[in-house]
Amino acid sequence: xxxxxxxxxxxxxxxxxxxxxxxxxxxxxxxxxxxxxxxxxxxxxxxxxxxxxxxxxxxxxxxxxxxxxxxxxxxxxxxxxxxxxxxxxxxxxxxxxxxxxxxxxxxxxxxxxxxxxxxxxxxxxxxxxxxxxxxxxxxxxxxxxxxxxxxxxxxxxxxxxxxxxxxxxxxxxxxxxxxxxxxxxxxxxxxxxxxxxxxxxxxxxxxxxxxxxxxxxxxxxxxxxxxxxxxxxxxxxxxxxxxxxxxxxxxxxxxxxxxxxxxxxxxxxxxxxxxxxxxxxxxxxxxxxxxxxxxxxxxxxxxxxxxxxxxxxxxxxxxxxxxxxxxxxxxxxxxxxxxxxxxxxxxxxxxxxxxxxxxxxxxxxxxxxxxxxxxxxxxxxxxxx
Amino acid sequence: xxxxxxxxxxxxxxxxxxxxxxxxxxxxxxxxxxxxxxxxxxxxxxxxxxxxxxxxxxxxxxxxxxxxxxxxxxxxxxxxxxxxxxxxxxxxxxxxxxxxxxxxxxxxxxxxxxxxxxxxxxxxxxxxxxxxxxxxxxxxxxxxxxxxxxxxxxxxxxxxxxxxxxxxxxxxxxxxxxxxxxxxxxxxxxxxxxxxxxxxxxxxxxxxxxxxxxxxxxxxxxxxxxxxxxxxxxxxxxxxxxxxxxxxxxx
Numbered sequence: 275x276x277x278x279x280x281x282x283x284x285x286x287x288x289x290x291x292x293x294x295x296x297x298x299x300x301x302x303x304x305x306x307x308x309x310x311x312x313x314x315x316x317x318x319x320x321x322x323x324x325x326x327x328x329x330x331x332x333x334x335x336x337x338x339x340x341x342x343x344x345x346x347x348x349x350x351x352x353x354x355x356x357x358x359x360x361x362x363x364x365x366x367x368x369x370x371x372x373x374x375x376x377x378x379x380x381x382x383x384x385x386x387x388x389x390x391x392x393x394x395x396x397x398x399x400x401x402x403x404x405x406x407x408x409x410x411x412x413x414x415x416x417x418x419x420x421x422x423x424x425x426x427x428x429x430x431x432x433x434x435x436x437x438x439x440x441x442x443x444x445x446x447x448x449x450x451x452x453x454x455x456x457x458x459x460x461x462x463x464x465x466x467x468x469x470x471x472x473x474x475x476x477x478x479x480x481x482x483x484x485x486x487x488x489x490x491x492x493x494x495x496x497x498x499x500x501x502x503x504x505x506x507x508x509x510x511x512x513x514x515x516x517x518x519x520x521x522x523x524x525x526x527x528x529x530x531x532x533x534x535x536x537x538x539x540x541x542x543x544x545x546x547x548x549x550x551x552x553x554x555x556x557x558x559x560x561x562x563x564x565x566x567x568x569x570x571x572x573x574x575x576x577x578x579x580x581x582x583x584x585x586x587x588x589x590x591x592x593x594x595x596x597x598x599x600x601x602x603x604x605x606x607x608x609x610x611x612x613x614x615x616x617x618x619x620x621x622x623x624x625x626x627x628x629x630x631x632x633x634x635x636x637x638x639x640x641x642x643x644x645x646x647x648x649x650x651x652x653x654x655x656x657x658x659x
Numbered sequence: 660x661x662x663x664x665x666x667x668x669x670x671x672x673x674x675x676x677x678x679x680x681x682x683x684x685x686x687x688x689x690x691x692x693x694x695x696x697x698x699x700x701x702x703x704x705x706x707x708x709x710x711x712x713x714x715x716x717x718x719x720x721x722x723x724x725x726x727x728x729x730x731x732x733x734x735x736x737x738x739x740x741x742x743x744x745x746x747x748x749x750x751x752x753x754x755x756x757x758x759x760x761x762x763x764x765x766x767x768x769x770x771x772x773x774x775x776x777x778x779x780x781x782x783x784x785x786x787x788x789x790x791x792x793x794x795x796x797x798x799x800x801x802x803x804x805x806x807x808x809x810x811x812x813x814x815x816x817x818x819x820x821x822x823x824x825x826x827x828x829x830x831x832x833x834x835x836x837x838x839x840x841x842x843x844x845x846x847x848x849x850x851x852x853x854x855x856x857x858x859x860x861x862x863x864x865x866x867x868x869x870x871x872x873x874x875x876x877x878x879x880x881x882x883x884x885x886x887x888x889x890x891x892x893x894x895x896x897x898x899x900x901x902x903x904x905x906x907x908x909x910x
Contacts (some may be wrong), residue, residue, distance in 0.1 A: 312806070318736030320819060322811040382806020382821065382843025388804050389786040398890035400785040400809050422737035461779055461900040462815025538753065613819040614750040620736065 275426060278652030279645050285511075286648070293641045294632075300634010303627045304379060307400035315628040321611040323380070325628050329371075329606040330376035332482070334453045335475060337369035337410060339483020341446035342513050342532055348439050352505045360650050361502075362487055365420040368643035369483075370411035370514055375635045377404075382398035399455045406449045413442045418646070426653045450475045456609065459475075465543035466610045468531075474524040475602075482598035484510045485571075485591040490647070492588050497659070500651045504582070511587060515575040518594050522568060546619065547609045554612075554619045557605055564600035567593040598614065603622070660892045691830050696858030700876030702795045703774065703850055704905040705864075706887045709766045711871035717744070719769060722866035723848075728839045730829035739820040741848040742771040751896060751908075763910065769872065771863070772797060772818040772848035773896060776903025779820065780810035789845070795905060796850045806843040815897050816904075850874075877905070 282290075282484035307314045343362035346352035360576045380383050395401045417438055424431040454472035457617050461467065466473075488510050491502045532540040545551050580586050608622050624632070662670075723729065723742045730739055744767035748755035751768075774797050780789050781797060788803035789810055811819045825842045833839060837853065840846055851861035859865070864872045875884035884907075887893075893907035 311824040313734075313842075314738055317823070319737075319738055319811075319817070319820065322808045326665065377807075380807070382808070382845075383804065383841075384806075386803070386805045389788075389803055393786045393803070395785050395787050398783050398785040398809070400783065400807060404785075456809075460783070460813050461902060462814075462897060501826075611812075613841065615752075615815050616745055617752040618749065 275423065275649050275653060278649045281652075282648065285524070289644065290317055290641070293637045293644065296633050296637030297641065298634075300631050300637060303630040304634065306627055307379070307631060308384070312380075316623050316624060316625045318620055318622065320614040320618065321608060321622035322481060323607055323611065324622050325604075325624040325632055326376045326380035328603045329632055330373050330380070331453060331475075331607060332603040333369045333373045333376070333639075334407070335479030335598070335602065337366045337373060337407075337485045338446045338450040338476070338479045339487070339519075340366035340414060341443055342480050342484050342488070342510075344439065344446070345443055346509070349443070352454050354503065356508065358487070358491060358502050358506050358652075360418055360422055361490065361647065363414040364646035364650060365483070365487060365490065365643055366414040367411060367646060368639040370407055370414070370449075371642055372635050372639035373407055374411070375638060376632075379631055379635065395435075399452060399459060403449075403452045403456060406445065406452050410442070410445050410449050411413060413438060413445060417442060422650055422653055428657075443556065447476065450479050457606075462615055464537075464539040464608050465528075465606075468526050468528060468654070470527055474521065474528070477517050477521035477524055478598045478602060481514050481521055482602075484514050484517070485595040485598075488591045488645075489588060489595070492584065494647065494651060498651050499655055505518075507587065508582065511575055511581045511590070514591065515572065518568065518572055518575075518598075521598070522572070542613050543609045544618075546612045549603050551613060552619045554621050556621050557608065557621060560600050561605055564605070565599045567600075568596035571597060682747035684729060691877070694857055698855045698858055698860070700794050700855075701878035702876060702905070703855075704795070704877045704884055704895065704907065705771075705861075706873045706875075706884045706907045707769055707888075708871045708873070708909040708910065709768050710762065710770065710909070711869040713869040713871075716769075716868055718868055719863035719872060720744070720865040722862040724852075725832070726834055726854075726862045727837055727849075728826075728830050728834055731796070731831065732824075732826070732829050737823040739822065739826060739846065741846075742769060743818075744768060745770050751894070754894070761900075768908070769863075770816070770896070771906065772814055772850075773902065773904030773906045774848075774850055777901060778906065779813040779815065779902060783809045783813040785809065786880065796852055797847075798849055798852060799844075799846055801838070801840050801844045801846065804844040806845065808845065810845055815900055815902065819845050821845050 306528040315324065315326075343355050347355040347359045361589070378387060381387060390401060390404055417435060420435045421431045434536045451472045454475040456464035458464070458471035459466060488507055491507060494500045495502070529544060532544050542551060546554070547556065547557050550558050571590045574586055574590035575581050581590060612621070613619050704745045707875055720740075720742050724731070729741060732738055747759065747763050747768055750770050754763075768855060770846060774795055778789075778791060778796070778797050781791050784790075785807060786803050786805055788800045788805070789797065790800070791797050806821070808821055811821060822844055827833075827839050830839060851863075852860070854861060859871075863872050865876045873883050873887060875882035877884055877888075879885065887909065888907060891909045893909050895904045895907055898904060
C-alpha cells in the first residue's frame with residue numbers, strides 16, 4: 275500500500291514540496307530556539323504557556339473528533355460513514371502527532387523528555403496526557419492500516435481489531451478530558467478552574483474536527499476521484515451544528531457564573547478577553563471575530579437548504595473551524611494567564627520564530643495526513659477500477 | 660552468541676567478585692554523614708513582619724541573588740527572582756480596600772515561595788523534579804526538570820521562574836559555592852536548604868536589617884516563629900486555596 279505515496283500528479287508533488295519547505299523552515303527556527311532558549315518566543319514569567327500549548331490543546335480536539343465517525347459506523351452500523359471512517363482515523367493520527375510535537379517544542383529541555391517515562395508520576399495530569407495521546411495515536415494507526423489492508427484485499431478485517439475499535443471510542447473521550455484536566459485542576463487560575471471545562475472541550479472538539487474533515491472531503495472530491503457522497507457530509511454537518519451550539523451554550527454557562535456572581539477573579543480573564551483589562555486588549559478583536567464566525571457558521575448550518583449547497587457548507591465549516599481555533603488556539607490558554615497571580619496584566623503575542631516553528635509542526639501534521647490519505651484514496655481508486 | 664563452560668564459569672566468578680565488593684561501596688556511602696552543625700527542623704517556616712521592613716531596603720534580595728547566582732536579565736518578562744517585594748494589593752489580591760492604612764498600602768511586602776504544605780507545583784510536575792522535603796521545604800532538581808512549566812501554571816503565587824535563556828552571562832559575580840542553572844529549567848526559593856545543612860539561617864533572614872524576616876521550625880514550641888504566631892495575628896497569601904502556605908505575614 276505504501277507505494278501509493280510515490281506516485282502522484284504535479285499538484286500532489288507541489289503540495290508535498292510546499293509541506294517540506296514548511297518543515298524545513300520550522301526545523302531551522304527550532305534549532306535557533308534550542309540554541310537560545312524559549313526566550314525567542316513571546317512567552318514570559320506571567321504568560322508562561324502560549325501559542326504552542328494552545329495549538330496542542332486545540333489539536334487534541336481535532337484528534338478526538340475521529341470518534342464522531344467511528345462511533346456511528348462501528349456502534350450504530352451507519353454504513354454511509356464506511357467510506358470516510360478511515361479518513362477520520364488518519365486525521366486523528368496526524369493531529370495526535372502534532373499535539374506531541376507541540377508539547378516537545380514547548381519544553382525548555384526537550385532532550386530530557388523521556389524523564390516523563392523514566393520517573394512515571396501518576397499524580398501529574400501531564401503524565402496521563404502523554405499516555406492517552408500516544409495510545410490514541412497508536413490505536414488509530416493500527417486500526418486504520420489494518421482495516422484498509424483488509425479492504426484492499428477484499429476480505430473482512432481480522433477479528434482482533436474489533437476490540438481495539440471499541441476501545442478507541444472511550445479513548446477519544448479520554449484524550450480531551452485529560453487535556454481539560456491539565457487546566458481545570460489548578461488552584462488560582464480562575465478561568466480554567468471550572469467543572470465544565472472537559473465538557474466544553476469535547477463540544478468544541480466535535481465541532482472543529484468534523485468541520486476540518488468536511489473541508490478535507492470536499493478537497494478530496496475536487497482533487498481526486500474519491501467522492502464521499504452528499505449524505506455523509508450532511509450527517510457530519512448535523513453533528514457539527516449540535517456540537518457547536520452545545521459549545522456556545524457551555525461558554526454561556528461560564529459567562530453566567532462569572533458575571534452573575536460578580537466574583538472579580540472569575541470575571542477578570544473574560545473581561546480581558548472580551549473587553550480588555552487595564553487598557554490591555556490585544557485579544558479583544560480576535561474573540562469577537564470568533565463569536566461572529568461561530569454565529570455565522572451556526573446560522574448557515576441550521577438551514578438545510580443552505581448546508582446542502584456545497585460551497586456554503588464549506589464556508590460554514592471554515593467559519594466554525596476558525597471560530598473554535600481562535601477560542602481554543604488563542605484565547606483559552608493565554609486568557610487563563612491574564613491577569614497574573616499578582617493581578618498584573620502582561621500581554622502576550624507570538625513572535626516570528628514561534629510562528630515559523632508552529633507552521634513547521636503543522637507542516638509535519640499535514641504531511642502525515644497527506645501521505646495517509648494518499649494511501650487510502652489510492653486503495654479506493656484501485657478497488658473502483 | 661555461544662558460551663562454553665569455561666567462559667560461563669569465568670563470568671560467574673567475576674559476578675561473584677562484583678557482588679562481594681558491594682559492602683565496600685555501602686561503606687563509602689555511609690561515610691557521608693550530615694554536618695553535625697546542620698540546622699534540623701520538622702517544619703521550616705517564615706514569619707514576615709512588613710511593619711519592620713526598612714523603607715527602600717532591598718538587602719534580602721541582594722543577599723539571595725548574590726548567593727544563589729541569580730541572573731539580572733534586562734527584560735522584566737524573563738526575570739528570575741526568588742525573593743522580591745510587591746505592593747500589598749499585589750501580594751494579597753482581594754484583601755485591599757480603599758481605606759487601607761497608609762503604612763500597609765505603601766509598604767513593600769517581601770514575597771517568596773511559600774513552601775506549601777500541599778504544594779500544587781509538586782502535584783503537577785510530571786517528573787518529580789520538584790518535590791517536598793521531609794522538613795517541609797519544596798525543592799527543585801534542576802537536572803531532572805524538562806522545562807514544561809506546568810509548575811509555573813500551577814503556582815498561585817507567581818513564585819516560580821523559568822530560564823528563558825542562558826542565565827550565566829547575566830550573573831554579576833558567580834558564587835562558586837552554589838550551582839548556576841542552565842536555560843530551559845525552572846527555579847525558585849529553596850529556604851536556603853544548602854545553608855541549613857551547614858548550620859546557617861537563610862541568607863535573606865541574615866541580611867534583613869530590620870529583623871522583619873524570622874525563620875524557624877513550627878513544630879518546635881520554643882521557636883521564635885511559634886512565639887510570634889502565638890502572640891500576633893498573621894495572614895497568609897491565598898490560604899483559601901488549600902495550599903497551606905508556610906510564610907506568615909504579621910499585619
